[in-house]
Amino acid sequence: MPGHTFQSPTGTRDFYPADAALRRFISESWRSAAIRHGFEEVDGPTFEHLELYTVKSGEGIVSELFSFTRAGGEKTYALRPEFTPTLARLYAAKANSLPKPTKWFCTPTFFRAERPQRGRLREFMQWNVDVIGDPSPAADAEVIATCVTLFTSLGFTPKDLRVKINHRAALAKWFDSRGIPEERHAKLLALLDQKGKLSPRDFTVKLAEFGFTPEQAEVFQKGVIRVELGSGEGELTVLGTTVAREDIGVPTAAGESLDLTFFSEAVRPLALELSQAGVLDWVDFDLSIVRGLAYYTGMVFEVHEASGAERAVAGGGRYDNLIELFGGPPTSAVGMGMGDVVLALVMKDKGLLPDEARLMELAGQRPDVFVISNGSPEADAQVRSTVAMLRKAGLHARHTYKATKNVGKLLQDAAGQKARFAVIIEGPGQCQIKDMAGGGQRPAAISEIVAAVRR
């Protein structure tokens, strides 16, 4: 087929230099935040046995996976769609010799056979942060605080992003206290999860089947709960209403028409931990955050853009039964995942994407020196050897590939490649060193360049 052109497969991306620099910037930001919080980097294979995924999620998951067999082979594999099963496998294999808690993170690539749409692709990077073996709310708060550290490092504020927290176990107790039978809990959770997609009318009608009044339905509908630190002895008050926060676009709840005693009992210790971690101002308690996963056992959370734009930036929660499910000892765990796709979208929305020079800088790819000749044959003869000398000294040095001897065009070339300094060779051992950012320029010996440019 002459003239046939190849396109990248559906839902995958090509990373040209600027894209690769952004990707590296994001993954480095992830690493840095996790390491600051004491997490250690791990990783596993890009593909696993298919059964690793069907054990947890059932056969239904297979249609969402890229699975394959080796030609002539019998085993079925799948490209990894998430990290938790691999994490559980790694932990289970060495559980006895690992510290408690074990704090691991990774920033790998995942694959899901879904139809791509805004914020969702078939190949993406995801930051995973997990605390294994610590059942306390302090571990829950640690995961969220790590998230917040990242947001802060990227330039976000609590007005840009909200961490929305709920508690599965607390909800269950609370439902019990209202006389809702346990077998109906899942259905009610599913209904809460559907909140945004149902009309307020339909939502109210369906909630009524569980014994909630229209007023109470409205609390769910708008349902952000404000947790406040009481004055003095670190007391916490969980209110059934929010304080108006129009400035960050969080809706105000309808009134104190729900008894949230049970909920507040479970949430109080977590709120205290979040307060001590210094991140409570990023947090809203939101009754409608459910998460799809059946395996969450306690705290669950999602991070959303404050006005509700885009998909969830991050999500996670406590899964105290999962390690055991994968063959490990009974072990509590809490973790979260954050994808690069939505994160980059929200950064762009907020004007927080660094420019190209900054990205190259952050990725360690920005040229230190761009060596050009003033056009004389003697200077021409020294360009290569000067570049080689600078590289030997550990600097990132470049020269032009253009034919022109026009100094202005060569400086343009240097600027286009975002070089920090330009060096114009003037004669034997002599040059001008030009600071491309400030524009200042001074004569110097070629032997002085390294010291002048190194930082």
Added chain:
RNA sequence: GUGGCCAUAGCUCAGCUGGUAGAGCACGAGGUUGUGAUCCUCGGGGUCGCGGGUUCAAAUCCCGUUGGUCACCCCA
């Protein structure tokens, strides 16, 4: 898996009711002013995503397909 919209140069797009393809920017070469600018000249590039159909004639109309995009399902 279902549906809406979209597809012309590297990028942003123009191309009317069908008459055999353009601009700006970018890129490349050269020139000028010794300094990232301005200006001038020249150039590479597109079988109009792909395949079929209607027609004397298709970028344009029709069907299919691939890809993109947005939503549904799902969302680990």
